[in-house]
Amino acid sequence: MVSRIIFILGFSSFSALWSQGYYPEKYTNGNPKSIWTGKALNLENDAADDKTSNWQLVLDPMKSDTWSKTQLMSINFSFDGNPVVAFKASNTGIITFDTTVTSNPLKGFHVLPQNAIPNKSSVILGLHGIGDNDKVVCKVFGPAPYRQLWIKFLSFSPATDSLGASNLTTAVVFEETSNRIFLVLMNENHLSGASNLYKLNPGIQTDKFVASPLNNNGNSYGFPVSSKADDNYYYEFNYGFQNVLDLELGIAETKSNIKAGTNADVTYYLANNSGVSVDSTVLYYQFDGGSVSSEKIKFNWLAGRENIYTGKINGITINGPAGATHELVMWINKANNITETITNNDTQKIVFLAVNGTQSTGQVLMESATAAWCGVCPGNNLKMDRWKEKYGDTIILVQHHQLDEMAGNNDALFDAYFDNTPGTLINRSAMPNLDSAAKNLDKAIHEIRMAPATVNVQNMSLNESTGELKYSVLVKFEDYFQGTLNVGGLVLEDNVRGSGAGFNQTINDTLTNDTKDWFYRFSNPINGYYHQHVAWHIHGGARGQELAYKSYAPGDTVLLDFFYTIPQLLKPAVILASPYLPVGDIISSGKPADIQAVGFATYTESGKEYFINAGLTPLWNTNLSVGNKQIANWNLYPNPASDHIVLQAVNQMQRLEIVDMAGNKLFVANADYQNIPEVISLGDCLKTAGIYFVRVTDSFGNTGGKKLIYMP
Template sequence: MKKSYLLSILVAIANTLQGQYYYIIGLQKGNPGNLNPDLEYPVGGGLTTGWTVIHDGNAVSGPQWSSVRSIPFSFSFNGNPVTHYKVSTSGILTFDTAATSLPPYGRLTLPNSGVPNNSVCITGISSLEANDKIVTKTFGTAPNRQHWIFFTSYSSNNSASCFTYWSIVLEETTNRIHVVDQRNACASSLFSVGLQVNSTTVIMVATSPNLTSKAQTNPAPDDNEYYTFIYGTQPQRDAAGATITTAGILALTQAPFTISGTFGNLGSATITKATVNYSINNGPAVSATLTNLNFQPLTIATFNHPTTWNPGTAANYTVKMWLSGINDQNDQNNANDTITKVINVVPALTQRRPLMEVFSSSTCAPCAPANASFKALMDQQPPDHFTVIKYQMSWPGTGDPYYTPEGGDRRTFYGVNSVPNMQIDGGWNQHAGQATQAIIDQFRAVPSFVNINATSTRNGQTISAQINVSPVANLTGNIRLFAAIKETQTTQNVKTNGETVFYDIFKKFMTPSTGQVVTNLNAGTTQTFNLSYTFNGTYILPPNATQPVNHATNHTVENFNNLRVVVWLQDMTTKQVLQSTQATLSMVGIDEVESKVIKIYPNPTKDQLNVDLKSLTDFNKIQWKVLHVNGQVLMNGSETADAKLTLDVSSLPTGLYILEIGNGSQVLRSKFQRL
């Protein structure tokens, strides 16, 4: 009934003498209490305003103390009130502000004679450059504020090439101390985290002074982990609820459902027996006793309730889950027992079309084989199964000439710091060359609860789109609509990585780059959005990414016939893309879409249309469509690319039509007449 893994909820044991503190780490990733939303960047390099610099960095010759700072609310350390602190560039915050000795750089084992009494320690960090600053900021409102002391862009392993970001957080009312592991560039870096009350009373995080950082390079708080030091006596029995893992939207046709949740053992005793419970809409508890457990104090566990839930109708349901009867005794901390989730049961699902956002550059050597592998995979897919868009980035070197600041906004949103990289539906975070059929099928199999249909038109340099968003369930949260214009094929942004043709290249957002807020996403109600964007001026090829195109005066569109509109709906809190599509192109000027590559005969024709495919050397598999001049698809199919394709068009009324030949990455068109 339980799967256990060593991720969270570590209970502390003092290295020398059991003190008055114990510690846990967060049940979920992120910042403690989620009060601090700021992105983690250097001062002057992207860090949000409002932070106060208390040490200006560049302490290369040795550690230095900051000035003495006041705590902006009442706070106690080790049961005694404290009002001020100071911080060393070696990672020590001390409430003993009269201390003069400076703790050295390097990882320390506590107790350490160089560390003042009444100190919080993150050692293994150092201030070796001008960017290595200590800043402070207070978040929240009384009586639940947090005062953050942030070591921003610090050096680790005594090396300026390995940046690391950590914070010490003082919490009002609870008097808890959090040490937050935020960003780390070098996986080999080691640290030491703990508290030193005096020469005999200390507490260190397990594995210190050889503690590895769990954070990566994402500047958003999403991947942060933290250690919380609590003054008092650790309870023996404390099963804390983390999250209900059953999906938030379910299809009634797939009932019954398993209610699952994760719990942490914050107590000092191993849990060998417990009762797992859930309730629906505050109804009677559904309970089951689990025995022969081995739920260690150092673990977090997932529990699947053995009794499934079978809702009778589609509706919103409030589901609660908790553990009780811990080792046949009461839980000693009921405040954290119960987890709650509103689950929306809908009549049916809709097919998901995953969005693949690729981050690449023509100056990135590994990007070339990654893009080639990805294209080969996409060539095998039906054209309406997936949506692809590529953002060219501003590095390595001088970056791609088709870099745009709006593409940079997407890079910042996801915390992408290396290329190649690909986000699938707002997650995955690998690179495109690592994608496999099994992986993309897995994303396509995830249920969706909203349909998006879109059409686009082009009139000269103006692109317009009509987008219909139709939920099959009530959707809530910070949900935004994105519409982006891409060029299906470019060749002018060649640089140093060997690529000569680039596919699905982002050009411009029609919405803000942060998306357009969408509300009232209710089941059965369609919302329509009409968007338009005009590319200004004439084509320009920027020399590199340091001088990106100024869209107020110029554009980088090589062929306006190759522009397409990509649309998606995204939850900005979870980053999950809820649905995507590529707008169907409605033809407004037949001459604008004429391709000299496709040879068709006879033209005009009465019954059969022959298509010569000899020149399409990079088309291994084709998808073809016959369209009315208004863009309506009248016939379609797919074939293995051969020398000739013969279509029976005898059933079409007399008139003009468009033949469209595509391979998933590019589309060619030619007009013909049916007599």
């Protein structure tokens, strides 16, 4: 006969009777890691749902407490050692495999176990989904037999919030094969003055007598405030017998590519996976086979990874020559002065590579949100345009649209966050902190511009009958480098418009009084305006296609080929009240002059992700002989223009050309354009409204181009 034991867990204490059951461990900074790859499978924005990213609707917004219909499990999973095939979800934060339940679900904060909660349940008690946009959705990530089934409580309110002042997004995740259960705290939003601490009790209830709660003590949770996955945290529940004594050594942060003759630092962590507390251990480390150093560490490690110790080893000198490698080995072998039960996570080895430190000029992607559906996004986009104006082609703008089928597919969200870029550089949501982030932008742009490799897009071609775009991304190393390289690409298009409710919104004239702005000279609101930098597809995902860990020498290259069939017709455009007539259909393959491709490279190291470089090539560059290397810090405005343009450049421009879409040169001038604005009349060279290209050449022979809309 199997004994039934009650497990009580809290934030400040952990007590357990040794028995088979569910045991939690706490993890921070990200979503649950796959037992297959060791990396998170769900990299989506926390707000992704059935409207934006192929999530399946489980429970519609409800005004009363209720259960969903029975949902079939889309993965193979065992709960408490027994296979389960279906589940129900409530709008009060309960997922149960007891699909016979009919009574109203329990609402509010409660200690576990509870008679009113069905057997075989995973819960986040204290949630209440009764708002118009509160819903439960689910989605499967990863391949069999290591899939993760995510069941997400989207935009729920705390049960104590009757005014709708706050909303929370949380999830319960079931993993195939490992039979692990994860409870994920994702993000929150609250009105000014409302509390951002929430009294919840996440946990697992096997039956009326056995439960593994996380918060029977009644403490309040603080939630991540952003919608990015990187700052989520979660509890992992393993089924079985908990490890008796297991202290884990890991690398929190280090850089393994070090300029020869300088020092490297290593930040490490120690986490307690045990069911008992630990108060001491000894850390040993050895560099390049030399003498062994040791350090006794005293710290009150609570059970279940509830708190983490971090330490640092400083001043490890990485001698040259460039290309040489050095090795640091770190290990522990005891906890509480007792040999551990589990020892396979007690050793770490880091290989450092000496590099020259000679690097190439880099570019960075800056992502902006859709201007049509976000009240503050046009202003944010305008600030981003100003940044691009300041930094020139160092910045590549990318914009994403989700409404009215304009996104084209479900992988059109970039939403990548890199540890060497400010969070606002690559972020599709409204950003009230843009002004404060701008203070850090100069430093970030300077660092990003110094990249160990160049990225170029080449071999672009478009089949106008099928809409298939092909291009290659070439990464060329200028210095020694080692790491897990990721290479990706984006297909961008300018002058995209939609005709649904989200894209019929008018543009207020307060956004059109800047002569450098896209909406300049339209004193009346524009209805159904064009969008720029729209991303249709991201090859390899937000971080790019992952390659095997490898070392590279100067001159080494990586070449990946990408192709994508651009949507032929998303929605007929029926708007007539626009200065950009005729509108016609949104058919990308019919206007190749608006197509661009972006290549980018990133890498991962010690659990962090870093941006290396990017490059952009418009499709019309190939036809109009515009060089890949764009000239930074030059601008023309107004755009659209009616009778003149103003050209301003920091670098010396020696030649200016205005070219039509067929490549015919309509205006050519050899002049010295630098620092001061140069007014160029358009009436003598341009006769009809349309899209033209302005091409400039600097004193070094570099060429660059910008698109011009002429509306006499």
